Amino acid sequence: MDRTESLPAQTLPPGAGPADPGSVLLPGHDVPLGRYTTVRRLLPQRRRRMVGAWCFVDHFGPDDVAQRPGMEVPPHPHTGLQTVxxxxxxxxxxxxxxGNVQPIRxxxxxxxTAGRGIAHSERxxxxxxxxxxxxxxxxxxxxxxxAGDPDFAHHADLPRWRHGDVDVTLLVGDLAGHRSPASAHTPLLGAQLEVRGPAPATLxxxxxxxxxxxxxSGAAECDGVxxxxxxxxxxGTGRTALTLRAEPDTRLLLLGGTPFDEPLVMWWNFVGRxxxxVAAAREDWMAGRRFGTVTDDPVPPLPAPALPTTRLKARDRDGGLRG
Known part of the structure; x- marks a missing residue:
């Protein structure tokens, strides 16, 4: 992942500041995931690697899998991150x-929560x-x-409410007086917005x-974009409210958080410093240490790719190299 490239970003409108943060439209790109799934990778990108502590965003589908296996991702490791x-x-x-075996619908x-190390599969x-x-x-x-203990949580009951013509489902964090039960280790927000009518919505x-x-799904407009x-x-930052317009049945994902200023090394499935x-995590995975064995999964675990011939460099949230 440290070697992915993005298309040039387009800034609309020009100008930025505390009272007018502006917007940057960042196009994603397609990446194969497992044998049968292709995702649109939206973070990280060259010019914007993070939104708050959100450091990786994959959007998949809608795909017709009636005659196909669907998602098939064998056992693989993670460190230093949460998957949502x-x-x-x-x-x-x-x-x-x-030992968790949990369907999600x-x-x-x-x-x-990977902490110092966990392995999982998704099928x-x-x-x-x-x-x-x-x-x-x-x-x-x-x-x-x-560096803490790994953990897993399934949340079948999340805060949901109607805000004007928008149905809001709160995945992570706090919004409009509501709080998600999902754990977060930095100030963070994740919410689905489902538009039910034509009126502009302000959050x-x-x-x-x-x-x-x-x-x-659908299409929306914000800041003239x-x-x-x-x-x-x-x-960006500096906003006290969000106003958007969208056609009915549009579904949006709103992500937010305080800027995460620790430079990161992101490579394969590891987030380190x-x-x-990262090299130690790879060595442990290949040697069968640290990450354990995925419960009831007969498929062999994914081998880690070879490390690049040059040293992995830490990058800040804007894509700049550190060290």
């Missing part, structure tokens, strides 16, 4: 090295719905959580957060 999985259509079975949330069950559509996101963990925001909007699935609209830390 949200489905709009379909079903995925999560298995991990803590639309409207439910899986949050896996569509043999009998599965005909469509698959959702997102998987990563959250970078700060010290000391990134309260925190000026110390940076925000981004992702269209899951129209966006649809396939791009991420970065909104140095080349040595």
């Amino acid at each position: 999985t949200w489905l709009l259509d379909g079903e995925i079975l999560h298995r991990d090295s803590l 639309p409207g439910q949330l899986n949050v896996m 569509s069950p043999l009998v599965h719905p005909p469509l698959m559509h959702g997102v998987q996101l990563w959250v970078a963990l700060p010290d000391p959580a990134r 309260p925001l925190r000026p110390d957060f940076e925000y981004a909007l992702l269209a899951l 129209t966006f649809a699935p396939g791009a991420l609209l970065h909104l 140095s080349h040595e830390e």
